[in-house]
Structures are given as structure tokens and as C-alpha cells.
């Protein structure tokens with residue numbers, strides 16, 4: 168119920184940028200929406216945060232972008248951000264989950280689940296049980312071994328594309 172100042176500066180407008188508001192610690196513009204990979208809850212986090220506790224399931228989740236440059240054997244690689252596997256990078260995991268996007272120019276061994284687009288570069292090699300993504304780009308030369316499931320159409324919350332999602336009534 169904040170009163171709008173006389174000059175009509177509304178949140179989401181030019182306030183942050185015009186004032187050069189670098190010092191503002193709680194700048195709304197510095198937040199981004201994430202979706203918990205454990206329970207599906209959507210919420211906002213500070214743009215630079217690397218991990219957080221989900222308000223839905225109260226578990227610690229990773230929200231940073233992950234860049235793989237070497238061989239990374241792990242149980243599960245999960246983040247609400249993006250995963251990038253570089254040319255010499257290799258991930259071996261039971262499950263690889265990315266919230267924003269996944270790009271691979273190296274090697275991935277394991278099931279991939281991404282709620283954003285997946286790009287397999289020309290040197291990419293993927294082998295796993297399944298690869299699920301709403302959009303998939305495969306460059307000439309990439310190797311895929313496994314079951315690929317690309318579910319097009321609009322996902323349940325297609326307000327995503329417009330960016331700022333207002334808090335819905337629970």
C-alpha cells in the first residue's frame with residue numbers, strides 16, 4: 168500500500184537506473200525469479216545469490232550458474248540457474264538439472280532435465296537415460312545416446328517469458 172510519489176515513479180520503471188542506485192541493497196531490479204527444482208515453487212532471489220533456502224520445501228537449493236571446465240563426477244548436479252559444460256568439461260552424474268538453460272560443448276553422462284532450452288554444440292557428447300527440455304538445439308556433429316524428450320507448447324506458467332511475475336494469490 169505504498170503511496171506513489173507525485174512524480175509518478177512506479178516500481179519497475181526507471182528509478183534504479185536513472186538514479187545510478189548502486190548502493191541500494193534491496194533493489195528489486197537486482198532480483199530474479201527462480202523455480203525450485205525440488206518442489207517446483209517459484210520465488211524471487213537476489214540476482215547474485217549462489218544458493219538459498221526454498222520457501223516451499225525449506226531445503227537448500229543451488230541457484231548459481233555452473234560452469235564445468237574439467238571432469239566433474241558427482242551424484243547430482245542441480246541448479247536453478249544455467250549449466251555450461253565447456254569443450255574440455257565432462258559431467259558424470261545420475262541426474263543433471265538446470266532451471267534456466269543448459270549448454271554443452273563437452274561431455275555429459277547422465278539424465279538431463281532442463282526447464283529451459285538445451286544446446287548441444289558440435290563437439291558435445293551426451294549419453295544418458297533421458298534428456299528432457301522444452302527446446303533443444305543440436306549442432307552438426309553432436310553425439311546423443313539416450314531417450315530425448317522435447318516437450319513443446321506452453322508450460323504451465325507461461326507468464327515466464329514476460330519477465331516480472333506478480334505474486335499470485337496462494
Ligand SMILES: [Zn+2]
Pocket residue numbers: 203204205206207208221222223224225226
Ligand atoms: Zn522447494
